[in-house]
Amino acid sequence: MSNPLDSALKLAVRTVTDGVAAERRARDGLARSAERRALQTLDAVIGSRFAAEAVDRVVTSALVERVLRRTLASRLVETTAADLVRYEVVERVSEQLLSAGTLENVLTAAEAADVPQRLADRMLADRIAEQVAARVLDGPELERIVAAALESPGVDRIVDRVVDSPRVEQLVGRVIESHLVDAVVAQLLESDDLWLLVDEVANSPAVTRAIGQQGMGFADQVAGVVRRRSERADARLERAANRLVRRRPNGEQAPP
Amino acid sequence: MTHALRVDAVPAREVERPADVADAAPLHYAGLVTRTIAFVVDAALVDAIAAALGVAAAAVIALLHVSDDTKTVLAAVGGVLFALWAALYFIVFWSTTGQTPGNRLMRIRVTRSTGELLRPRQAIVRLVALVAAIVPLGAGVVPILFTRHRRALQDFAAATVVTQVGADAQAAVARVPAGHSPRRA
Numbered sequence: 001m002s003n004p005l006d007s008a009l010k011l012a013v014r015t016v017t018d019g020v021a022a023e024r025r026a027r028d029g030l031a032r033s034a035e036r037r038a039l040q041t042l043d044a045v046i047g048s049r050f051a052a053e054a055v056d057r058v059v060t061s062a063l064v065e066r067v068l069r070r071t072l073a074s075r076l077v078e079t080t081a082a083d084l085v086r087y088e089v090v091e092r093v094s095e096q097l098l099s100a101g102t103l104e105n106v107l108t109a110a111e112a113a114d115v116p117q118r119l120a121d122r123m124l125a126d127r128i129a130e131q132v133a134a135r136v137l138d139g140p141e142l143e144r145i146v147a148a149a150l151e152s153p154g155v156d157r158i159v160d161r162v163v164d165s166p167r168v169e170q171l172v173g174r175v176i177e178s179h180l181v182d183a184v185v186a187q188l189l190e191s192d193d194l195w196l197l198v199d200e201v202a203n204s205p206a207v208t209r210a211i212g213q214q215g216m217g218f219a220d221q222v223a224g225v226v227r228r229r230s231e232r233a234d235a236r237l238e239r240a241a242n243r244l245v246r247r248r249p250n251g252e253q254a255p256p
Numbered sequence: 257m258t259h260a261l262r263v264d265a266v267p268a269r270e271v272e273r274p275a276d277v278a279d280a281a282p283l284h285y286a287g288l289v290t291r292t293i294a295f296v297v298d299a300a301l302v303d304a305i306a307a308a309l310g311v312a313a314a315a316v317i318a319l320l321h322v323s324d325d326t327k328t329v330l331a332a333v334g335g336v337l338f339a340l341w342a343a344l345y346f347i348v349f350w351s352t353t354g355q356t357p358g359n360r361l362m363r364i365r366v367t368r369s370t371g372e373l374l375r376p377r378q379a380i381v382r383l384v385a386l387v388a389a390i391v392p393l394g395a396g397v398v399p400i401l402f403t404r405h406r407r408a409l410q411d412f413a414a415a416t417v418v419t420q421v422g423a424d425a426q427a428a429v430a431r432v433p434a435g436h437s438p439r440r441a
Contacts, residue, residue: 093272223361226293230362233419241401 275304285406286364347379385413
């Protein structure tokens, strides 16, 4: 048998609960409706030509340019950079991107959209590649990189591996055995430019002087050997002659 | 004679260097082998030049269709010219620099015993004596082995000596102008 007070309390509780639920539903509905309206308004604002023109005016205004210039000239850049470093922002973001696979997704999407190909086409079309190559060749960086690479023991290891590689040996053998070398040599020999170059080199004063010095040096060396041997032969011959004279039967003594 | 030869039998005496190549280092007299090699080089050079000129002359004569008698006369003239050329070769070199090309190769030098260069007349005497020394199977050069200053018959006849020249002195000799007759210091 239920108590009339209990029944009244249960009824009150249910009524309050239903009321709260009705209030929540009403609030959610209003919120969703407000969000939709706000987004629709935002879309309308973004899509309107006034907004575009306003943005253009703001972007092209001297004010923005001045603000940017002053911002970049101020210590804000250094402070921001210091804070980025201090709080390891880049590391944290990178870690998040890498752990979440975001970067891979971005790369996959970019690859699927032929972004690399388009980037390469764009760089080639805009002669960016030539400019980059010219900058690299003119700058000191390439020289430093090459110097560092040459001094690195890794280069020796790589060269040793390449040189000792049987594959390279086979490749060189195939190139030598092929008709390519013969054809190249034949073309070189038929080329007038080659003989002009040979004549130019052969007639150059430095080469003729070097050949002359080498020839003279060799002749002088040979003459030096002949001179030394002839001097030894002179002394030997005179010793023999003196011995022969001393052995004469009259027994005369040679002077000391 | 034999006694005199033995008395002079002193090998490679050191002497004072002539004034034109003067420095502190002493000189040596050139021996028989060195002088023989130098002479062979000179003879080869004289013969090679004469042979080249002879071949050229023979080629020209062959084109001219000369008679046999004329050829005989030309051969005699060629012989005389060869003898003249050979004589001039030695006389000019001895009297101007004291060194023939063969001497220069072996770094030896012909001077008067006083250190001066030979006069032309002295060079002629030396050349005649050289021929006289070689004709009797080279007997005239044997005294080089026994005499004090390594002198041969031609050296006695012309009062000359043949000395060795160092590398530095060789350059100094090469700079001596023709006709220069330096005195011993």
